[in-house]
Amino acid sequence: MTVTGQEIADYVDRVRAALADLPAAVRDELTEDLPEHLTEVAAEADGSLVDRLGEPEAYAADLRAAAGAGEPSAGGRMDRRIAAAARRVRARLSGLDASLGPILGYASASEFLRLLRPAWWVLRGYLVAALVSAVFSGDVTLLPRPFFSEVTGLVLLVAAVLTSIWLGRNADRLRRWPRRLMHAGAVVLVVFGLVLVVNLDERSQRDDFGYQGVSVDDRYDSVQDVFVYDSEGRLVENARLFDQNGVPIRLGYPSCVDPAQPDAALRTGYPYCPELAPFRPRPPATAPVPPGANGGRAPTATPAPPGGSAPTVAATPTAVPGATVAPEPTDAVPVPSPTR
Structure with a gap:
């Protein structure tokens, strides 16, 4: 198995962590050439660094002994205990890695993940x-x-x-x-x-209220109700809107609903709150008065404008004396004269 640069870096980090109790200058001196040394070891033969050099903590102990740095202090012992716990976690993860590898068709899951x-x-x-x-x-x-x-x-x-x-x-x-x-x-x-x-x-x-609305420049974000009027200016109640696919269009968040039943108004048509309509219905148009509807009374005379003469009222035509009025033809059958 080829040792990657990441594995070398992890090994160096663990060695430095095991030497954390030493002064920074001493620690840097002991690990200065460690990455190059690990690279040479990795190039010599197959296998992991742990297999050939042992655990990083053991390798750090050898470096400490070679430098005559002595045993780690109390804080260093705490770090070593933490490092031991980390080693146990890594061992379990390594076992899990090896067990998941054959499922993916590789020696380990990490080998498959490297391809990704x-x-x-x-x-x-x-x-x-x-x-x-x-x-x-x-x-x-x-x-x-x-x-x-x-x-x-x-x-x-x-x-x-x-x-x-x-x-x-x-x-x-x-x-x-x-x-x-x-x-x-x-x-x-x-x-x-x-x-x-x-x-x-x-x-x-x-899908708010059964329809995914489309908003242009967020113009409909503040809509609370929809009021529909017919061509005569009358408010249409219980109106329902649909798109070209027959999907109901639901807009608005009514402000007049009962807090105990917040969905009651949403189950009905528009408007939710008809009493809040912005425009009132138009008054009914006045029908024209037909001629003679005043009971045959004489039309009321229009008052004369000030400073002028009263308008002349046309006289009602009267019957001419001596004029013979021709009878209207009828459909009656003529009666024959009696025979003498």
């Missing part, structure tokens, strides 16, 4: 861009949009992915604390990724 490193580098860059977008836009979106700009989001995404790939390829060169910060950042990004997936899943399943 490039995919993780790309995903890490995307998560960084999405996190920055969420911080500067205040919303979690599938595509990064910092400052609500798609162009800025695209530039940020490309830069984050390229930086993540470069960091992944050069992670073996990082020292202790930069590498720990990188691992801590990876944990933060994984947690953020889970939050992102949950948030997007909730949005995909969200």
